[in-house]
Amino acid sequence: MKLSRIPQQVIPLTIIFALAIVALVAARQMLVPESFGKYGHYRADAVEEVASHDISYAGIQVCNDCHDDIVEVKQESYHRGLSCEVCHGPANNHAEAPDEYTPGAPRGRGYCPLCHGYNPSRPVGFPQILPKMHNPGKACMTCHNPHAPTLPHAPEECSACHREIASTKMVSHHTTVDCRTCHTVPKDHWSDPRAVHAEKPTDRSTCGQCHATGADSPKIIPRIDIETHGGRYLCWDCHYPHHPEATL
Ligand code: HEC
Ligand code: HEC
Ligand code: HEC
Ligand code: HEC
Ligand code: HEC
Ligand code: HEC
Ligand code: HEC
Ligand code: HEC
Incomplete structure (x- = not known):
């Protein structure tokens, strides 16, 4: 094949490729650390470097x-x-x-709220406070032992721990319905809520005690036919029990 038959642009392209390959080989020689690949696909010296750092956590x-x-x-x-x-x-x-170094202790009011400051994304029931409102001006340790935090007295109200549900219910048609009408709550749920569970309604009869056609409840309460209304679903598949709406 004659040289003149090869398309013009191939020659500069070949030169560029050749240069690129030379550059790559050179870079590999110069830039890849010596200990790379000794044990695997990483720099073997890194192991010693990391191991040589001072230990700071005991x-x-x-x-x-x-x-x-x-x-x-x-x-x-x-x-x-x-x-x-x-x-x-x-x-x-x-x-x-221990005689030479003493670790600090976080005594300021700013510290504990890093975990306990109110944040709606925290799990349900995680103990939270609004630092500005919660006993302002006093160190947290005045009332809570940081090594054994227990509540000075177990809160009486469900709303102390279920604030959001309580305030939702407060502005709903169920504002007058007590939490315990629908939930059976053992005494120890207060002191150890994660181990001792409150019960949730399991069938329609809980709602039926007020809403069934023949129920013995105040007249202003709207009635439905407990057998047929809503078909085979549970009442709370359609009505949020803490804020029921009939106009869906
Ligand atoms: C060899 C024994 C020893 C070990 C191990 C030890 N400590 Fe101490 N620690 C002491 C002594 C003694 C004091 C009292 C020193 C003082 O009053 O100046 C002390 C005091 C403290 C204090 C009090 C500081 C203050 O402001 O009053 C804290 C906090 C502390 N240690 C935390 C720790 C932690 C956390 C560990 C584990 C990582 C630990 N210690 C391991 C002996 C030890
Ligand atoms: C939730 C944070 C927190 C944790 C976890 C914690 N401490 Fe403390 N610790 C504190 C605070 C705050 C103080 C200061 C208490 C005060 O001034 O009343 C303190 C004080 C101390 C003291 C000083 C003496 C005393 O009893 O007040 C020692 C010693 C100590 N802590 C050791 C430990 C050891 C050991 C651990 C792990 C078993 C630990 N702490 C875990 C927050 C904590
Ligand atoms: C690193 C996060 C973290 C920090 C910092 C922290 N806590 Fe806690 N605290 C927790 C966890 C986790 C629980 C257990 C919550 C649970 O049972 O779900 C808890 C529980 C509590 C409780 C609830 C006890 C109860 O009876 O419900 C109190 C009060 C408390 N902490 C006070 C403090 C105080 C005071 C400090 C600052 C000295 C502090 N916490 C710092 C994570 C933290
Ligand atoms: C004057 C005493 C006092 C001080 C100071 C105090 N608390 Fe409390 N704390 C209480 C009491 C009492 C409760 C029980 C609930 C209630 O009655 O509000 C409580 C409850 C809590 C709870 C549980 C809330 C829940 O809903 O489960 C946390 C978390 C908490 N405190 C953290 C803190 C932190 C963090 C500080 C410092 C910024 C602090 N407390 C300062 C007295 C105090
Ligand atoms: C001291 C705080 C506290 C108080 C007071 C409290 N609860 Fe709870 N409750 C919790 C926590 C924390 C959970 C979450 C438990 C879990 O996830 O394991 C919970 C869970 C529940 C559940 C859900 C159970 C489930 O199976 O999903 C119901 C229902 C409930 N509480 C009702 C009540 C009622 C009603 C009251 C008042 C009579 C009340 N609680 C008072 C802390 C509390
Ligand atoms: C009219 C009956 C009724 C009342 C009153 C009521 N609940 Fe409920 N609650 C229910 C039902 C039904 C469920 C189950 C909902 C589900 O599984 O979808 C439930 C679920 C819960 C749960 C589990 C978490 C959730 O949101 O599903 C908590 C916690 C709870 N209720 C707390 C309370 C508290 C606190 C009060 C009082 C402020 C209260 N409830 C009042 C019927 C009621
Ligand atoms: C202790 C009695 C009682 C129980 C139990 C009860 N409710 Fe109600 N309910 C009421 C009252 C009171 C009203 C408000 C009546 C009024 O003033 O309009 C109401 C209203 C309603 C409404 C109508 C809301 C509207 O938009 O008009 C619905 C839907 C409802 N409840 C659903 C339920 C469900 C679902 C349950 C079971 C989880 C339940 N109720 C359990 C007393 C009760
Ligand atoms: C499949 C969804 C669904 C289920 C399940 C359901 N409902 Fe309803 N409910 C509705 C709708 C939609 C309305 C509003 C239209 C109407 O009046 O039929 C309503 C209305 C109501 C009303 C208001 C009636 C009035 O006259 O104002 C009450 C009270 C009620 N429901 C209670 C209950 C109870 C108690 C249960 C469980 C036995 C239940 N619902 C189950 C969908 C449902």
Whole structure:
């Protein structure tokens, strides 16, 4: 094949490709660290580098050597899931030389609300407060032991923990219907709500006690035929029990 038959643009393209390959090979020689690939697809020296960093966290096991009283108390408390160093910061140097280094303690009012400040995205029932409204001006530790936080007295009202449901119901047609009309709530639900559950209605009869045609309830309460109304569904498949609406 004659050279003149090859399309004009191929020659510069070939040169560019050749240069690119040369550049790549050179870059690989110069830029890839020496220890790359020794053990696998990473830089072997990185292992030693990371291992050479100073250790700053000691872990809760170590605290137990000298503060076993606090570890024990915390282990039984609502804060059992929190490591000491979550609040006290890295404390390895303290654990090795307690006389030389003392870890700080977060005594300011700004700290605990990082976890307990109101935030609607937190799980249902997670203990939350509005720091500006909740006993302002006093350190949290005046009333709560950080190693064993319990409520100074269990709140009487369901709304203390179920604020959103309570305020929804407050402005609904069910404002006068007490929570306990529909929920059976064992006493210990107050002190240990996650272990002792409140019961939810399971069938239509809960609603029927007021809304069934023949029910013995005040006349202003609207009636439906409890057998047929809504077909085979549960009442709360269509009506939100904490804010029922008939005009769907
Ligand atoms: C070798 C024993 C020892 C170990 C291990 C140890 N501590 Fe201490 N810690 C002490 C002593 C002793 C004090 C009291 C020092 C003082 O009063 O100055 C103390 C005091 C403290 C204080 C009090 C600081 C203050 O402001 O009053 C905190 C907080 C603390 N330790 C946290 C920890 C944590 C967290 C760990 C685990 C990572 C830990 N300690 C491990 C011996 C130890
Ligand atoms: C929720 C945060 C939090 C956690 C978790 C926590 N602490 Fe504390 N700790 C504090 C606060 C706040 C203080 C200061 C208390 C005060 O000034 O009344 C404190 C005080 C201390 C003190 C000083 C003496 C005392 O009893 O007041 C020691 C020692 C201590 N903590 C060790 C520990 C150890 C060990 C752990 C893990 C078992 C731990 N802390 C877990 C927040 C925490
Ligand atoms: C890293 C997050 C975190 C920090 C920081 C924290 N807590 Fe907690 N706290 C929790 C968790 C988790 C629970 C357990 C909640 C549960 O049972 O669902 C809890 C529970 C509580 C409770 C509820 C106890 C009850 O009876 O319902 C109180 C009160 C409390 N903490 C106070 C404090 C105080 C005071 C501080 C600051 C010293 C603090 N917390 C810092 C995570 C945190
Ligand atoms: C004057 C005492 C006092 C102070 C100070 C205080 N609390 Fe409370 N806290 C209480 C009482 C009492 C309750 C029980 C609920 C109620 O009656 O409001 C409570 C309840 C809580 C709850 C549980 C709320 C729920 O809905 O489950 C959390 C979390 C809490 N406090 C965190 C804090 C934090 C964080 C601080 C500091 C910013 C703080 N408290 C300061 C007395 C106090
Ligand atoms: C001390 C706080 C607290 C108080 C007071 C409280 N609850 Fe609860 N409740 C909770 C928590 C936390 C949960 C979530 C439990 C879980 O998810 O395991 C819950 C769950 C529930 C549930 C759902 C159960 C389920 O199976 O889904 C109902 C219903 C309920 N509570 C009703 C009530 C009623 C009614 C009252 C008042 C008579 C009340 N609670 C008072 C904290 C409380
Ligand atoms: C008219 C009956 C009725 C009343 C009054 C009522 N509930 Fe309910 N509640 C229900 C029913 C029914 C469910 C189940 C809903 C479902 O499974 O979809 C429920 C569910 C719940 C749940 C589980 C979470 C959720 O939103 O589904 C909680 C928590 C709860 N109720 C708390 C309360 C509290 C607190 C009050 C009082 C402020 C209250 N309820 C009043 C009927 C009622
Ligand atoms: C203790 C009695 C009682 C019970 C139990 C009860 N309700 Fe009601 N309900 C009422 C009252 C009172 C009204 C408001 C009547 C009025 O003033 O219009 C009402 C109103 C209603 C309305 C009409 C709302 C509107 O837009 O007019 C619906 C729907 C409703 N309830 C559904 C339910 C469901 C579903 C249940 C069971 C989860 C239930 N109710 C249980 C007392 C009750
Ligand atoms: C399939 C959905 C559905 C189910 C299930 C259902 N409802 Fe209804 N309900 C409606 C609709 C839609 C309306 C409004 C139109 C009407 O009056 O029929 C209504 C209206 C009502 C009214 C108001 C009647 C009036 O005259 O103002 C009450 C009270 C009521 N329902 C209670 C209940 C009760 C109690 C149950 C359980 C036995 C239940 N509903 C089940 C859809 C349903």
